Amino acid sequence: MSAPAVRTGVWFVGARGSVATTAVAGHAAVAAGLHPAIGMITETPPFADSGLPALGSLVFGGHDTADRPLPERAAALAAGGVLPHGLPAALHDELARADKEIRPGGPLPGDTRDDEELVTAFAADLEDFGRRNGLASTVVINVASTEPVLDPVDPRLPASSLYAAAALRAGCPYVNFTPSAGLRHPALRDAVADCGLPHTGRDGKTGQTLLRSVLAPMFVQRALSVRAWSGTNLLGGGDGAALADPGAAEAKNAGKERVLADVLGAAPEGEVHIDDVPALGDWKTAWDHIAFDGFLGTRMVLQTTWQGCDSALAAPLVLDLARLVARAHERGLTGPLPGLGFYAQDGMEYLDPMASRAFAVADHQIAHVYVRRPEDLTATREALQDLPGVERLLDDEGKKANGLDHPRSGELVAVADPDAWFTYYYWLDDARAPDFAQLVEIHRKPGYDPVELFLDPQDPYVRIRAATAVARKKLGLRYRMAVVPLDPSPIRGSHGRLPMSDEEGPLILCSTPHAFTGPVRATEVKSLLLELAGLH
Structure with missing residues (x-):
């Protein structure tokens, strides 16, 4: 049977x-x-x-x-x-x-x-x-x-x-x-x-957004500067009627613009207009007008026309x-x-802290681990405590003993071994690394990235890419400094954890005699400098 x-x-x-x-x-x-x-x-x-x-x-x-x-x-x-x-x-x-x-x-x-x-x-x-x-x-x-x-x-x-x-x-x-x-x-x-x-x-992605997600990387890969990208959609049927509502059209257009901003690094000039044409039924026509600069500033235009049936796509x-x-x-x-990731993310992995039960913000040898629910603390601690390179995890008492019990601190704080440091890399496959991973990007990375100090040794054209990006920046053009490697091994030193002895700690060199008479805590340095400058 x-x-x-x-x-x-x-x-x-x-x-x-x-x-x-x-x-x-x-x-x-x-x-x-x-x-x-x-x-x-x-x-x-x-x-x-x-x-x-x-x-x-x-x-x-x-x-x-x-x-x-x-x-x-x-x-x-x-x-x-x-x-x-x-x-x-x-x-x-x-x-x-x-x-x-x-x-x-x-x-x-x-x-x-x-x-x-x-x-x-x-x-x-x-x-x-x-x-x-x-x-x-x-x-x-x-x-x-x-x-x-x-x-x-x-x-x-x-x-x-x-x-x-x-x-x-x-x-x-x-x-x-x-x-x-x-x-x-x-x-x-x-x-x-x-x-x-x-x-x-x-x-x-079925029509205009699909084309945009394919064409935008072409401009980036060929180092062409997109000055403006405008579009028009003519459609009927239920979609046309729904998108005749300005609020719905705004939501739809936000996705189309997000594709360009994610790939190009910034949203170019131009808007997308959606017109309801009931006579078209379930068929639509999408037109894009792309103005871009080529070699020696030569101005060029690419236009595309997409005619199709959204339902069949x-x-x-x-x-x-x-x-x-x-x-x-x-x-x-x-x-x-x-x-x-068939939409704007192009198969890349992006951290969503607001939807995460636990996530870490790494800063060299210290990582603040934020845990949404108290009942997840034990499981989070067990997942981290035996990882190679983690010396210890600080709970509430440990944070207090180390001066880290402030409102913005993580529920746990991980401290690295003396010869280790924490990367912010949260993905498991470099093929799915986010678009900002190889950029010098301090705002989107959930942690400090010292690898930004190096050029990607696996890219034979990396120096040309870097020089081109710098030149475009000086000319006031949009640029994309995608030259950072995804290999953290070149980093040979780090900081963040407390020194194991005074001899290994930092020094303060000061021209004012008797400004301090003994060790200075890290949390006291700011007030000391303000006092020496006469600002405190």
């Missing part, structure tokens, strides 16, 4: 929208062999033996405030050329089956339920979906319309964050395919840190993410999934 097939749930927020409808119809068409899996990375040979959920094992459901059934939505998309003619009729049963699993979303006008009641109701829908269908897990994916930028004084959670909170409560991994707040709302920080679930996403990515995140959940991975 064979074991029952393992089934995986895919729960769409915005389940009757164009993206979700296209994903459900596309999944059925590919699973039935009616169409090839074009655009689905998880159906390529490298993923053949990766243990992903089989396409045929996916079960669809979701939340939506709209009530038009999926078969009708699919027929409308086919009429607009998004889905192949005749496909909705051929897949009517599959679409109807998914539609039966869609539950009312909210909050709708007149809904008197508070946030807690809404989250409880949404989580109950998810749990019921998994129980009735015998699902191993359910991945929640937000593909709803973009929300306006968060209002910091609004006491209510936005809808995207209500659904995200419900996913955590129901024990479901979460993907945010939109720029909306979702799990990033400040009120959910503790819940996200404690959830023990994988999650990913902050909008999906997004649907295969959504199906890929559902399978990848489900597999991550099965393997016990938790927290953000940097390997799925």
Whole structure:
């Protein structure tokens, strides 16, 4: 007797929208062999033996405030050329089956339920979906319309964050395919840190943002100076209507601008305009105008025009993410999934202190370790105390004895061995090091980086890159000093810990006789210098 097939749930927020409808119809068409899996990375040979959920094992459901059934939505998309003619009729049963699993979303006008009641109701829908269908897990994916930028004084959670909170409560991994707040709302920080679930996403790159993320590195790698980058989007359908709201357009454009700022080092001049053109339906046209300087200041322009269907571009990515995140959940991975950095981070790892249960700020031979919850202190101490190079950990008593018991101190302070020092490197794979790791960047690195004193010996053109960056700086142009190695071994000395003897300690040389008569504590040096300068 064979074991029952393992089934995986895919729960769409915005389940009757164009993206979700296209994903459900596309999944059925590919699973039935009616169409090839074009655009689905998880159906390529490298993923053949990766243990992903089989396409045929996916079960669809979701939340939506709209009530038009999926078969009708699919027929409308086919009429607009998004889905192949005749496909909705051929897949009517599959679409109807998914539609039966869609539950009312909210909050709708007149809904008197508070946030807690809404989250409880949404989580109950998810749990019921998994129980009735015998699902191993359910991945929640937000593909709803973009929300306006968060209002910091609004006491209510936005809808995207209500659904995200419900996913955590129901024990479901979460993907945010939109720029909306979702799990990033400040009120959910503790819940996200404690959830023990994988999650990913902050909008999906499908059109203009995808092109920007590809073209911007080209300008950096060729040392070309981008003076301005402007763009226009013409789109209709539900996205066009939603982005006609200035607040929603602002949230969407923030992501497009963030791509350029992250890659170029600063946001160039120019804006992105989004125009709602209902006649375009689910199709859009994106135009970019890039003004840049070449050799000897020669001014040039690159223009791109992208015409496509967002739903058809997004649907295969959504199906890929559902399978990848489900597999991550099965393997016990938790927290953000940097390997799925399909948005602005370009697969890089970025420390999010506000979402971290514990993190360290390294300063040579001292590291302040901040622990969010007292119940995590013991586990944090056990994880650190036996690490090579750590001489001791200072708790409250140890910090007090060493003059480190100030309000900004970490819950623990790690002290290095005399011949060791702490790097700030928090990533495990240099291929995923953040973009600032090889820059001289004192503001974004969570700790002091003495390796900035060296040029990368693995880069044969490093001196040329450094000279070019200095020249661009002197000319008043944007520059990127990406010359720092990721190897800390050249550092042969350090400081920070207290000296083991007075002979090894620092000296104060002073021309004022009898300015002090004995040892001076490090915390007394500032007041001494001010007094000697007549400023105290």
